[in-house]
Amino acid sequence: xxxxxxxxxxxxxxxxxxxxxxxxxxxxxLPKFAGDKSVEKNEDISARLFYKGLRGKEHALDYxxxxxxxxxxxxxxxxxxxxxxxxxxxxFPHCPFQVEEPYFSMYRRDDMPRPTEKGxxxxxxxRYMDVIRQQYGTERAxxxxxxxxxxTYHGMISRLDDQFGRVVDKVKNKKLWDKTVAMFFTDHGExxxxxxLIEKWPTGLSDCLVREPLIVxxxxxxxxxxxxxxxxxxxxxxxxxxxxxxxxEFPHNGLSLLPTMFENTPHKKFAFxxxxxxxxxxxxxxxxxxxxxxxxGLQHSDTALVGQAISLRSKEWSYIYRLYEPAELYSxxxxxxxxxxxxxxxxxxxxxxxxxxxxxxxxxxSSNFLPYEKDPRFPTVELESPKEQFRKRxxxxxxx
Numbered sequence: 001x002x003x004x005x006x007x008x009x010x011x012x013x014x015x016x017x018x019x020x021x022x023x024x025x026x027x028x029x030l031p032k033f034a035g036d037k038s039v040e041k042n043e044d045i046s047a048r049l050f051y052k053g054l055r056g057k058e059h060a061l062d063y064x065x066x067x068x069x070x071x072x073x074x075x076x077x078x079x080x081x082x083x084x085x086x087x088x089x090x091x092f093p094h095c096p097f098q099v100e101e102p103y104f105s106m107y108r109r110d111d112m113p114r115p116t117e118k119g120x121x122x123x124x125x126x127r128y129m130d131v132i133r134q135q136y137g138t139e140r141a142x143x144x145x146x147x148x149x150x151x152t153y154h155g156m157i158s159r160l161d162d163q164f165g166r167v168v169d170k171v172k173n174k175k176l177w178d179k180t181v182a183m184f185f186t187d188h189g190e191x192x193x194x195x196x197l198i199e200k201w202p203t204g205l206s207d208c209l210v211r212e213p214l215i216v217x218x219x220x221x222x223x224x225x226x227x228x229x230x231x232x233x234x235x236x237x238x239x240x241x242x243x244x245x246x247x248x249e250f251p252h253n254g255l256s257l258l259p260t261m262f263e264n265t266p267h268k269k270f271a272f273x274x275x276x277x278x279x280x281x282x283x284x285x286x287x288x289x290x291x292x293x294x295x296x297g298l299q300h301s302d303t304a305l306v307g308q309a310i311s312l313r314s315k316e317w318s319y320i321y322r323l324y325e326p327a328e329l330y331s332x333x334x335x336x337x338x339x340x341x342x343x344x345x346x347x348x349x350x351x352x353x354x355x356x357x358x359x360x361x362x363x364x365x366s367s368n369f370l371p372y373e374k375d376p377r378f379p380t381v382e383l384e385s386p387k388e389q390f391r392k393r394x395x396x397x398x399x400x
Contacts (some may be wrong), residue, residue, distance in 0.1 A: 009150025024070040045140040047291060050095035051149050051199045054104045064090045068163045075170045080272050083244060090163065091188070093156035095199055096291075103155035112150040114143065115193030118294035121388065124193075124326045128203065128298075128305040133196045135294045146193040153192055171218070178281045181219035181243055185233065194337070202286075202299070203276040205311035205320050207330075207338050210273045219243065221262060229267035231262050251369035269314060272362055276308040276323070312359050317341075327352060 004118055046053075067088050078084055092099075118125075118133070133139065166183065171177050180286045189209040191197035213232065216239075217223065234254040241248055260267040277285060282303045288296035299306050307324035318338060320328040329343035329352045342348040384392075 009134065012315050014068055023066055023071045024163065025066055031189045032147060045137060045145065048136045048294075049138070049141060049145070049149060050291060051145075051152065052096045053152060055100050056099045057100045060100050064092050064160070064163060068166060070242035071167050072170050075167070075176075076135070076172060078174070078176070088164075088167070090160060090162075093153050095190075097149050097152045097156065099152060099155045099159055102387055103159045104152060105155075106149040106158055107152045107154045109144070109147040112154075115146050115150075115196055116321065116339055119338045120337075121195070121341075123327065124344060125341065126203070126320075126322060126325055126328070128201055129195055129197060131298060131305060132295075134203070135298065136198070138196045138198065141193070141196075149198075150192055152306040153190065175294070177218050178374075181221065181240075182217050183240075184213060184215040185236065187233075188212070192346075201295075202306040203309040203322070205275065205309055207313075207318060207332075207336065210313075213280050216257070216261070225261075227260060227264070228315070230269065230271040231260075231267055232271050232273075233255060235267075249372055270358060270362070272310060272359075273313075274308070274310040276306050277303065278308060279303050279324075297342045310359050310363075313353055313363070317351060317355060319352065319359070321356060321359050327356070329355070 004317045024301075059093070060249065066067075067090055071086055073086050076084065118130075168177075171180055171182070188200050189212060191199060191204070191206070191208060194208050194236060212233070214233075214236075215351060232254070234252060234253070235257050238248065238254040238256040239258060240246075242258050255268060257267065259265045277299075282300055285299045285303070285306070286292075304324040307322060309320060309322045311320045312320065313319075316331070316333055318328070318330040318332055322328075327343040328338075328341045329345075330338040330341065331346055343352050
């Protein structure tokens with residue numbers, strides 16, 4: 001979650017969005033996103049699927065647990081003189097897929113849903129999907145392997161549920177629930193075997209990656225209520241502003257969710273997601289060690305695989321525009337797994353053209369905001385006026 005012209009949630013480097021402090025306990029437990037250079041390369045399929053499986057309970061005191069314990073300690077004595085925000089950036093169920101008992105065995109492997117497969121698909125498929133399958137060798141993954149990974153992933157989610165539940169219980173025990181709003185959300189999903197893929201991709205705009213949970217509770221909000229309106233994560237910011245009575249001082253793409261939460265009013269007709277790069281941006285793209293080496297290397301050897309893309313979703317349709325590849329169109333009602341690309345089907349050409357027009361409308365509408373006030377980051381220019389510079393030249397003695 002980094003800042004961008006389209007109004008993402010946090011500033012570049014999440015530490016810039018924190019004004020007080022981070023860990024109160026076990027500060028040394030930090031995530032190793034750059035990879036573990038001490039690990040020898042292992043071309044076993046489990047390694048390329050980011051699967052590590054059962055871990056010992058001695059590893060349960062990890063980054064997430066440090067965050068949760070710090071939050072619980074902070075809630076013992078929260079600020080009372082003014083409102084506060086407690087932000088917990090938990091990592092689970094991010095890969096690598098591993099968890100301790102009882103979570104590892106919590107879900108039966110036989111109960112796991114079968115991922116969608118390549119052979120079920122029709123119509124154009126974006127190139128990155130087959131390239132990843134070939135480079136990672138995912139055809140080696142049997143249904144049993146995918147079920148093992150999925151069960152472990154579900155166990156990681158249950159661990160996260162329990163950890164977040166401890167924080168909610170603490171808020172309630174401190175008699176703060178009725179005046180505290182809790183929000184639960186994430187930044188991306190997981191392929192988890194769908195389309196023969198694992199993890200995510202910079203221009204992966206599949207439904208399983210961009211349809212995310214958003215749970216809001218407490219603070220006098222309606223309880224036990226669900227809503228299927230289209231929304232975007234940029235809507236969180238104006239929702240918080242409205243909840244807190246904070247005036248908006250900058251333009252953005254978000255729309256407060258409170259009207260639809262309280263009154264069931266329509267929210268947005270479309271939800272947009274975007275990602276990717278221009279071919280000219282190749283030197284600036286990700287460099288990463290094992291096990292992210294293949295993913296990073298592909299972005300340099302074939303940059304069009306991460307070419308800019310925008311997805312639009314309504315309740316009926318998913319449409320993906322790709323700068324360097326043909327478009328995608330899926331029926332969300334009849335094809336929730338996005339297996340049948342209808343974009344090139346003449347019967348659906350009017351739908352594809354209409355949704356492409358909606359993307360253009362959104363790009364124009366969201367591409368150029370006037371600031372509410374002068375941006376203090378602009379440098380001060382203290383040059384003499386052209387008239388004053390000319391006067392000095394006129395008065396300067398001519399060289400002999």
